[in-house]
Amino acid sequence: MGALDYFEVECPEPLGGEYYQRIVSTVLLDHDLVRVVAKIHVFIDPSVPIFVATGTTRKLPGLVTVRDFSDLNIEDHKVTISIANEAYLAPLLKILWDKFGQARVDQPDRLTIIMPIERNESENLPDMVVSDPGEALYKDLIYALQTIAPEGFKVRRQYYGNGKFYYVASENTLDEDITPLLSEKFRLMGESL
Template sequence: MEQLDTITVECADAVGAKATRILIQDNLADLSLNRAIGRLKVFMDPVESVFIFAATLRLGTPAIKLKDFARVEMGSLGRDEVRIELEREVYTVKLLNKLWERYGKENVEQPDKKVIVVKTDPVKEVDALRELVIEERQQEILDRLIDAIALRIIPEGFRVRKHELSTSHVLFVASEDTLKPEWIKKGKDMMDTLRREENA
């Protein structure tokens, strides 16, 4: 499995552990999440009806902001507009969608494929536009990860759930029944162990 350091499935049923491991590997590969996960540990007990999923994350790539690929300046003298000159066009479609959503299509013009003009108060908006997030790669990865865990990996019927999600880790404790405090503690202990192993 590309980039994933370790994956451990702990279960009294060896066949169930192997099947769960394959299920996790396949789903992470299908959603291109292997590189986003450092270490992963699962504990499952079919008798107690508990499933715990803990993983450290390596999301890396920060958000792409408008200032990363364009010059943003006040428009023509005496006009209420901001002029955006694109240095790279790869994000143009996403940028236009964000501008239309924020300012309305009638206030966004593209006189040239590398120039976009936004009719707005330049004093108020020029700095805000420079910081405008166009692509949130970390959030997209987190969304795919939640989809993989919540909809594809956790056993069907395990509707009672508690989870923690950050840019450094993910922890899910799930069951068919009310979650026991010892299960939540076990999940936190698993997470602590993974962090120690990763930092060793």
């Protein structure tokens, strides 16, 4: 796990901590999150019991707009979109169907979309947001942390925003205010919540 700037597992049972170090690295590698996560600190105390994972992510690519993956030819009564990256085709189609109706979105071949719309409707099309990488990352990250955490720890609180994330879980109810605990763990990484 040399790719991470900070990686620590803290546990009152040293051997258990060692095993969890291996579990964390395996799961992050399997979920392809090593390049995304910059720092991670995991704290597990089975006697409480509590599992806390705090960390930061690297700078993510910005929002993906139509312009980023396709060429647009905007005419007076028609727009032709030629898609270069098929990965965004499905979300784009969904947005266009919702906005203009399925009848007005013609797809003569897999990577071409033609819409008979007026110029005033099509002006904003190039800057329309199709995908937010942060949203997908949030889901992937939380799923990975769920996999890392001991299975019985079903009560959980999680957060991801501004390049920071935390995941707190227990099999008992969690304290109402977990901020002091989280602040302490972020401080160990040289970060603040």
